[in-house]
Amino acid sequence: MAFDLLKDDDLATCVHCGLCLDACPTFRVTGLETESPRGRIQLMTEWKRGSLPFTEEQARHIDLCLGCRTCEAVCPSGVPYGRIIEAGRADMERARRPATKRWLARTALRQLVSHPTRLRAFGAMTRMAQTVGVTGAVRSGRQLPRLRAPFRAPQGDVAPAIGERRHRVAFLVGCVMPILYPQSHEAAVRLLQLAGCEVWFPPGERCCGALLAHNGDLDGAALLRDANTSVYAGEQFDALVVDSAGCGAHLKDFYPELKGRVKDLTEWLAEVGLPPANNEVKLRVTYQDACHLAHAQRIRKQPRDLIRAMPGVELVEMRHPEICCGAAGLYSTLEPSMSARILKEKMDDMLGTRAEIVVTANPGCQMQLATGIRSRGSNMNVEHVAELLLRAYSAPSP
């Protein structure tokens, strides 16, 4: 069995110290070394070296990894866990027997998510289904937010800066985000305009490939990267701004041509500055770190600084805002029972803050947190950080 995408030098950086253990959501709820980063690295190492046979049973330990990369952020030895788990999953896909659930996920990602027009049609169908109330029949359908008309780029694919134009940025519209959370995109674009950015929406841009890569389909992700890279080439922009943490992390790791120009929305806004707020909102807010923002991109300070700067807003921290909520891309669909156990821990912590709104920076997290809040009968609202930040500016007078 070849495990040749996994790199021995990457694996050897783990010194087995165990400092990662309690940062891992699956270790926290199971208490098992086999469901910890250190255990998973040892397992993949032994597979690679052939000292343990590859078995479907043990492959489950890798399936159960959220890929949240909290371990990577706390690892003093600098283990590139994100790279290891993506390579390990891709190696594993080749080694294991086909299974319906994984085939469905892979096909959905390649045939649906990777194609904007098909996805839009699917979104429209789902919207109709929601109107007649049949989506509740399946679990993943109950998790969906109430869909409205999807986000669309403006005529000419450009939104002008408000006031003096100081920057020109490209904006990642992405795959599911414009369908699930068009209001988050609208708020993000508005904030960029307020910050003096002309916003360009790259025509023909497709899914960035993050969901595919996280799922072990590195080949599919590479196809999308090549398509997108040719869209970005030849156009002038200061930054590619991304308001979905998972996509931002993937673009930073996987698109060498964009090196240094990919920016999370909060990272970019903190850098270029927003105009002074003109609207005070009295709100008690808590912030859930999106894993791929906090751990993969190491951005924790900027969103908090932006929120704290809002007049009237009080930011109340959870005890563990940096621990994953259990959404993790397709994880909540593929591993519902582990996802629910992790969500329960998150809800105990989050509802304890008695915040009115929880904000985060990734669509998957928004959906998962909303599911958790509904199940507890709480009336806490979930917003994308862009939506909250925009509340500091009164709507333009007609």
Place this chain on the structure above:
Amino acid sequence: MSMQPQVVAELRSVVGRDHVIDGANDLRIFARDASIEGAMPDAVVLPANSAEVAAVVRLAAKHRVPVVPRGAGTGLSGGAVTIRGGIALQMTRMRRILEIDPVGQTALVEPGVVNQELSLAAASHGLFYAPDPSSQKACTIGGNAAENSGGPHCLYYGVTTNHVLGMEVVFADGSVHWVSGDTPDRIGLDLCGILVGSEGTLCTITKVKVRLLRQPPTVATMLAAFPTVESASHAVSAVIARGIVPAALEMMDQVTVGAVEAHYHAGYPTDAGAVLLVEVDGIAESTRELMSAIREVLAANEGYAMREAKTPAERELLWAGRKGAIGALGRIKPNYYLHDGVVPRTKLPQILSAVGEIGEHYKLPVANVFHAGDGNLHPNILFDLRDHGVLDQVESAGEEMLRAVIEFGGALSGEHGIGLEKSAFMPWVFSPDDLYVMHQVKDVLDPDGIMNPGKVFPDPDRKRARLAGRTGLAIEAKWW
């Protein structure tokens, strides 16, 4: 030797099907802790409460199966390694903080509670739990009590045993007892004192009552650079000689600082021969006064580039760097062997140069990062298992360093415990009479020897004192 299916079935009936792991491939993942040792258990059992622990131990006693309590597996002396097989009793499901009493300043916790979680929970009452091992983000209170763990702040606050008020334990016959109580003074025969630090050889800890302390009103943390580890060592002795006991006084040598700075970017000076991290706490006036006295002493001992943390975030970053130092050394070599000897403070310059010479003799890089204030060394031998035959060299070097420690009038371990690693060296520091009395205690509490066998006491069955070729990394070494 694998466990009889009958025993596994009985264990399952106690803790539930999912909470016993006996598949050979999975057991492999539980073979190691953070030391270089390793040996496979026959089953991993995860109890949910004291009653389940007691039932599991009763079963083990009935079948004469070894029981090895295990927390997060961050130990550095092989304490949680199942060297004789048997049950790895994994306590990580028992992670509830049962009670925090803000008036009495105590907490009652299950053994699987993570050290830092307790301090986080206590913080809302203005309290904290003082012993702070560098692994505090992951290690458990039960493991801390079993190993009598230390940490940077133990110089001033004392080690784990000074903070444990009482414990609920399960002895080798499966009986459950509460030892000691609510008062800081342990009246009568100090059973709790015997059990804290017994490394799982006498009992399984199922609840711990600890003392919490009021958070100091002000904390000052300062970093100072020195041209050499010798000058830094002199400075340490000079501070203590001046009658100052800082909350923490830590040293890192140049190798360590380089690795730490690469990950944490905390502003450690990478060109210095050594750095000291000094912390004092208390009321503002005394903190200020102490810090300026310390500055004076350090400056008189070649200290330079002294920098005080200006914000809590800056202070946290400095500590993150210190606490992550051992893991950060993975940036230099993928494996480490860490020793834990203690010497009288005044001998620090001599022992550090001896350690350096031993490293040079074996051509092995050595990084030093340690609790200088209490003379607790952590010489860290760095190596790459992929280099053929290196493990034997590493062990020889480690043993020589420990011998040097003893020659300078020191002790085998400051805080990591004896475990598997140093059991063969116990006769270096303890007389046959000492060891006999220790055995007597062990025999009374665990007559059949099922509790963590092969640890702490010198093992007469062990033909070779050496670990290499028998356990842990030695198995891994064969992969290359």
